[in-house]
Amino acid sequence: MSIDLSQFHQVFYEESFEGLDVMEAALMELDLNNIDDETINAIFRSAHSIKGGSATFGFSSVSEFTHDLETILDQVRSGKRQFRDSDINICLKSVDCMREMLQLLQAGEDGHTKNSAELKDCFARMLAGEQAELSQAELSQAELSQAELSQAEPLQADLPQIDVPTAAPETTEALSQEAPANVAAEDGVESIWRINFEPSEDILRTGNDVARMFRELAELGQLLSIETQSNLPPFNVLDAEKCYLSWTILFACKKDKCFIEEVFEWVADESNLEVTPAASAQEWHICFVPGENILRSGNEPSRLLNVLSEFGKLHVRVNDKNLPAIRLMDHESCYLSWDIYLHAEQALTEEAIREVFEWVLDESQLSVSRLASASSANEITAVSEVPQAEVAEPADVVPLGSVQNTSQEQQITTPETVQEKPKSKTAVQKKNTETGSIRVGIDKVDNLINMVGELVITQSMLGQLGTEFDVERIPKLMEGLGQLEQNTRELQESVMRIRMLPISFAFSRFPRMVRDLGQSLGKELQLVMIGEQTELDKTVMEKIGDPLVHLVRNAVDHGIEQPEEREASGKPRSGTITLNAYHQGGNVVIEISDDGKGLDKQRIVEKALEKGLITKAEVELLTDEHAFDLIFQPGFSTAQEVSDVSGRGVGMDVVRRNIQALNGTVEINSQKDQGSKITIRLPLTLAILDGQLVRVGTNTYIFPLVSIVESLQYRKELISSVAGGCNVFKLRDDYVPIIELHKIFSVQADSDYLDQALMVVVESDGEKVGIVVDELLAQQQVVIKSLEQNYKRVEGISGATILGDGTVALILDTVGMVKLAGDKFGMANQLAHLKNDDHQNLSSQLTG
Amino acid sequence: MAKILAVDDSASMRQMVSFTLKGAGHDVCEASDGVEALKLAKAERGVDLVISDINMPNMDGISLIKELRQLPAFKFTPILMLTTESGSEKKSEGKAAGATGWIVKPFNPDQLLATIGKVL
CATH class of the missing domain: 3.30.70 (Alpha-Beta Plaits)
Structure with missing residues (x-):
């Protein structure tokens, strides 16, 4: 029976990566002065599982690597080894290394890396009892291990791909090595063995059954005779669960003694077992x-x-x-x-x-x-x-020579077929890696199944209605359709929820990162994470990872001061970085704050002047907010020295671009000597939006429902004009600026008179804005189609969708729209043209 | 055709074992740790064989074997341990707990089937 082990590879990778995460977290948690059993066990277990799995699935590079690590961890676990801080570093590096190896393997490559060779060396020295320092190892062993690696490669190249572990070939090899000693036995000559088997009384309690062993023996050869010796005690002291019998077996087989002993392997220690050649004359x-x-x-x-x-x-x-x-x-x-x-x-x-x-x-x-x-x-x-x-x-009498020939031929052909197979396998593996999988809580799946059940019921109801329809049953039909709509919506929500993951997936890498950074920069750091269970769409999560890393690095590198400096300014020695995530409206908000030295407005301004990002005249007008915003400009870096960690000035603008690409915003608040706070706002999901459809002239636009505060009739008496050409509207005790949608998009509205129009009050960046439209249409969920993928990014518009009648509607980005309206006065005509063109091009692209 | 309880915290190993055994026509129930396995063992009837990993969270394989042997239905049921430690320490610990035998990892499906053939 041959089973293709590669079908389990994906699961193996997933659980291994999970195991590595567990290991990493546990290593970070480990208190060296008081090693907690459960923690060290968790670390050991992860390493152990990875080793077991990789060996089983034929990833020898990983299993060899983990073997040494496991040995070391086992020693720690059983208290035979003192675990020191440097050891933790080595283990953490090993975690990284294993992750790398597994990723390589997943991509269908050989799992050996430079690091793995170095670390293995390091393990070897640790096991040999030497004081292993990784830094030394890196220096002195780099070349050597490189050489070893290149030597080793041709040999190892085949190994990880063979789906059946090498154990089976080894056994046959072992056998053939032993063979010269047992030529007779291998040649098929039977020998007779006398087996004296006296099991321990408790043999049955371990689930071992003597009858099964005899059956096993019978498969190896001929049971010539079985003599049973009974040692039954008197009936009153007899324990029915004990075994009082022993056996003498005469056994003829063509196999070696070790095969016979293997039958009794599990019980040999407790039993008296003698396997002797039946030497008697009989x-x-x-x-x-x-x-x-x-x-x-x-x-x-x-x-x-x-x-x-x-x-x-x-x-x-x-x-x-x-x-x-x-x-x-x-x-x-x-x-x-x-x-x-x-x-x-x-x-x-x-x-x-x-x-x-x-x-x-x-x-x-x-x-x-x-x-x-x-x-x-x-x-x-x-x-x-x-x-x-x-x-x-x-x-079968065939001339000996020809027999040998055929068998040789077979031997030659076999390796070829074996080698061919892995090739196709790698191709398959490479494909596999592209399809990511997602882990979903069982409750979500149950919910989904429940929904589908209801959908089926509704469908059958409607089906029945359709076959025997008459006009009187229209109310029934409407009811059914209403139910269908509800089912569809709920189903959609459930499906969307499947894509939602707690943000801890993105946060989990930070404890390790902050620790490593702190060590390399000599800073004392504390990381506080709040709201790790906040759920976020998987795609958003994946894309927000890198920007977050960058921001946290910046906070550690530029924000937090050296311990001495902190003490001098009356702060605790160790700096605190706080990651906070929560839901607000239809958004996920992620805050990264530190209690470091804050942004230095003066320096930023100087730098911006130096780089020509602003002019001297502008400096006077620059608010704090605008100044801080400068750090998001391309090519801006105030770090005096470019450090390993950050300061190359390629960061913040990329961060902002990435976040904007997710329809998110990023803003920065900072207080000198108090610290900085960066706030990222992201949409919950990129795929579907609850929208309010509005009409302006012949065009349909969509507001994200979450951004709408209220909609109301336009009333002339409540409008006032203010300086700068902007109108404001008195909304109860508030004054709300008015934006006329048809003006900023330069489309023809029904009427230029505002009092015939409707106003939608939306919230944008914490400010209310009234937006004038001609008509409010339906509220419905719309599937977001990316503008960037189909056309290009357009200010004021976050995406597009296709409506039920096949026309394209643009989804409004309220923040961008407000900005657009602000810019409008300066270059109204230019923009208007641009937008108009965009709009037409886009419609043709999306529908085409 | 036998009913086999496969216990392993590693999903890939569990799947491999289970797939192999099902392929050979056996009925397999799976558990991811000792606690779950024990619950299953109490609920299921007529389990013919238990295959369990040693290192598992919540309840390890050794404790599981001890617990199973306490159950009347599992008094004589073959219990095989999956172990990567070829050292005798774990084996004798397992045997003391009442394990029937062991399968040393890594093993391939054929080896697994050959081994369970010994006890079914």
Whole structure:
């Protein structure tokens, strides 16, 4: 039975990556002065599982690597090794290394990396009891390990791809190595073994069954006799669950002693087991090939056997290989031959046995041999050679040379087929890696199934209605359709929820990162994470990872001061970085704050001037907010030295671009010497939006429902004009600026008179804005189509969707729209043209 | 055709074992740790064989074997341990707890089937 192990690879990778995360978290948690058993066990277990899995699935590079790590961890676990801070670093590096190896393997490559060789070296020295320092290892071993690696590669190249672990070939190899010593046994000559088996009384309690062992033995050879010795105690003290029996078995097999012992492997320690060659004079092997005419002489072979049986126990094998085809068969001829094992109860001579066959000796072939012992098997070979060849395998008599040739050919072809297979496998693996999978809570799936159930019920109801429809049943139909709508919506929500993951997936890397950064920068750091269970769409999560890393690095590098500096300014020595995530409206908000030195407005302004990002005239007008915003400009960096960690000035603008690409915003607040806070706002999901459809002239636009505060009739008496050409509207006690949608998009509205229009009040960046539209249409969920993918990014518009009637509607980005309206006065005409063109191009692209 | 309880915290190993055994026509129930396995063992009837990993969270394989042997239905049921430690320490610990035998990791499906053939 061959099973393709590669089908389990994906699961293996996933659980291994999970295991590595667990390991990493546990390592970080480990308090060296007081090592917690459960924590170290968790670390060990992860390493152990990865090792077991990788060995089973044939990833030898990983299993070799984890083996040493596991040994070290095992020593720590059992208290045999002192675990030091440097050891934790090594373990953490190992986690990284294993992750890298697994990723390589997942991509269908060889799992060896430079790091793995170095770390293995390091393990070896740790195990050898040396004080392993990784930094030294890196320096001194880099070249060496590189060399080792390149040497090792050709050999290892095949290994990880073979889907069956190498254990099986090894066994055969081991056997063939042993073979010279056991030529006789391998050649198929049977030897007789005497097995004395006296199990411990408790054998049954371990679930081992003697009968099953005998069955196992019977598969290896012939059980000639089983003698049972009973040691039953008196009935009143007899324990029915104990085993009081012991056995002496005579066993003929062609296999080596170790195979017999293997049958008893699980119980050998507790039992008395002796496997000895049955050396006594009483084992005989008789090979009897009677002449064809034996029956005609009245000699009945069964009678001969009867006579033989008087000497002792017989084990008889009938060989019918010489039976001819039926039409050729002469019913008076004897075509059979016999292989007989005789376990004689008393000493016998060969003559005595031959005497039994005396009458037929002339026309028959008879060989009689004494199975003195297994060790003298060679001797037996010589005797039994003739009958073996003639009797047992007459059909297979082929010139020896040709047999060897064919077997050689086979040997040559096999490796080729083996090698070919992995190639196709790698191709498949590479494909596999692209399809990511997602882990979903069972409750979400149950919910989904429930929904589908209801959907099916509704569908069948509607189906029934359709087959026997008349006008009177229209209300029923409407009811059904309403139900269908609800079902669809709920189903959609459930499906969307499947894509939602807690943000801890993105946060989980930070404890390690902050620790490493702190160590390399000599800073004392604390990381506080709040709201890790906040759920976020998987795609958003994946894309927000890198920007977050960058922001946290910046906070550590630029924000937090050195411990001494902090103490001097009256702060605690260790700086705190806080990651906070929560839902607000339809958004997820992620805050990264530190209690470091804050942004230095002066420096930022100087730098911006130097780089020509602003002019001297602008400096006067620059608010704090605008100044801080400068750090998001391309090419801006205030770090005096470019450090390893950050300060190359390629960061913040990329961060902002990435976040904007997710329809998110990023803003920065900072207080000198108090710290900085960066706030990222992201949409919950990128795929679907609850929208309010509005009409302006002939165009339909969509507001995200979450951004709408209220919609109201426009009332002229509540409008006031203010300086700068902007109108404001008095909304209760508030004044709300008004934006006329048709003006900023330069489309034709129904009427230029505001009092016939409607106003949608939306919230944008914490400010309310009134947006004038012609008509409010339906509220519905819309599927977001990316503008960037289909066209290009357009200010004020976050995406597009296709409506039920097939037309394209643009989804408004309120923040961008407000900005657009602000810019409008300066370059109204230019923008208007641009937008108009965009709009038309876009419609043709999306529908086309 | 036998009913086999496969216990392993590693999903990939569990799947491999289970897939192999099902392929050979056996009925397999799976558990991811000792606690779950024990619950299953109490609920299921007629389990013919238990195959369990040693290192598992919540309840390890050794404790599981001890617990199972306390149950009347599992008094004589074969219990095999999956172990990567070829050292004798774990084996004797397992045997003391009442394990029937062991399968040393790594093993391939054929080896697994050959081994369970010994006890079914």
